[in-house]
Amino acid sequence: MEDLRVGVAGFGAIGRSIASQLAQGVEGIRLAAVGVRNPDAPPEFDWQGRTPPRFVLLEELEPHCDIVIECAPAHLLPRIATPFLKAGKKVVSLSSGALLGHPELVDLARAHNGQILVPSGAILGLDAILAAAEGTIQSVKMTSRKPLKGFVGAPFLEKRNIDVMSLKEPTLIFSGTAREAASGFPANLNVAVSVSLAGVGPDKTLLEVWADPGLERNTHHIEVVSDSALLSMEIQNIPSENPKTGRITAQSAIALLRKLRAPLSVGT
Numbered sequence: 175m176e177d178l179r180v181g182v183a184g185f186g187a188i189g190r191s192i193a194s195q196l197a198q199g200v201e202g203i204r205l206a207a208v209g210v211r212n213p214d215a216p217p218e219f220d221w222q223g224r225t226p227p228r229f230v231l232l233e234e235l236e237p238h239c240d241i242v243i244e245c246a247p248a249h250l251l252p253r254i255a256t257p258f259l260k261a262g263k264k265v266v267s268l269s270s271g272a273l274l275g276h277p278e279l280v281d282l283a284r285a286h287n288g289q290i291l292v293p294s295g296a297i298l299g300l301d302a303i304l305a306a307a308e309g310t311i312q313s314v315k316m317t318s319r320k321p322l323k324g325f326v327g328a329p330f331l332e333k334r335n336i337d338v339m340s341l342k343e344p345t346l347i348f349s350g351t352a353r354e355a356a357s358g359f360p361a362n363l364n365v366a367v368s369v370s371l372a373g374v375g376p377d378k379t380l381l382e383v384w385a386d387p388g389l390e391r392n393t394h395h396i397e398v399v400s401d402s403a404l405l406s407m408e409i410q411n412i413p414s415e416n417p418k419t420g421r422i423t424a425q426s427a428i429a430l431l432r433k434l435r436a437p438l439s440v441g442t
């Protein structure tokens with residue numbers, strides 16, 4: 175079998191971590207291209223002795239890749255995904271929150287036999303929630319807590335003139351649905367949207383968000399009540415070089431890539 179040619183769209187915390195793991199060598203998988211703003215000035219990176227991938231604009235990735243990992247700011251998802259879906263290829267979407275505003279991408283995937291894959295990213299339990307959704311889920315409730323700097327720049331807070339960095343004690347800053355969270359915190363709560371897509375949808379998945387000055391890890395707790403199982407799950411993520419983003423997110427994308435090529439595939 176030929177190597178799977180992977181494109182990485184966005185070379186920030188997640189993109190760099192994926193590139194670093196692929197540079198160390200993952201069987202059957204090759205980093206073919208990286209989408210950046212200015213391909214003429216490729217970013218400095220330690221390619222660990224390997225030939226660097228090609229650097230292109232986001233919309234130029236498709237001809238060079240069999241699959242793209244979208245790990246750029248949320249508003250760029252359609253620009254990255256559209257050429258791949260039109261070509262019947264796969265898009266791994268980390269900015270899952272952006273899918274809610276772009277249902278046409280799912281239609282495009284359907285029309286061209288493409289596929290949008292939402293990996294676990296920074297959350298846990300999507301496999302069990304998917305299985306529970308094959309029966310009846312009564313409720314999905316999430317509580318997310320992050321250190322203050324993880325929330326800087328969130329539109330929900332800026333609109334209300336909330337200076338999150340001045341908080342002195344754990345504070346409930348949002349309570350609502352996953353859909354509302356996706357628009358108010360586009361760089362923070364993709365996890366809630368991923369959970370909602372696996373379970374009862376973005377309008378029925380309920381979420382509380384706490385900003386906590388004493389916290390070091392991005393923590394997400396999920397409670398699911400269903401007719402097959404009660405789920406109670408928590409993940410405490412060590413932030414990556416981007417304080418909004420857990421380190422495990424990039425590892426989840428690598429695990430998904432391995433699964434695409436593996437003779438033994440574990441998990442739903």
Ligand SMILES: NC(=O)C1=CN([C@@H]2O[C@H](COP(=O)(O)OP(=O)(O)OC[C@H]3O[C@@H](n4cnc5c(N)ncnc54)[C@H](O)[C@@H]3O)[C@@H](O)[C@H]2O)C=CC1
Pocket residue numbers: 183184185186187188189209210211232244245246247248250267268269270294295296297360361362364365368416418419420423
């Ligand atoms: N699904 C999940 O569980 C999680 C999803 N995320 C999401 O994944 C995405 C990426 O996260 P990070 O890597 O932490 O973000 P980041 O901010 O570290 O990296 C984004 C990169 O995209 C680049 N970029 C911006 N505009 C561009 C353009 N026009 N062309 C090419 N590159 C451009 C930036 O320069 C930056 O290098 C975000 O949307 C984030 O919210 C993050 C954590 C968990």
Ligand SMILES: O=C([O-])CC(=O)C(=O)O
Pocket residue numbers: 296360361362363364365366392393411418419420421423
């Ligand atoms: O890393 C996390 O804790 C989750 C996150 O940023 C997201 O869902 O966008």
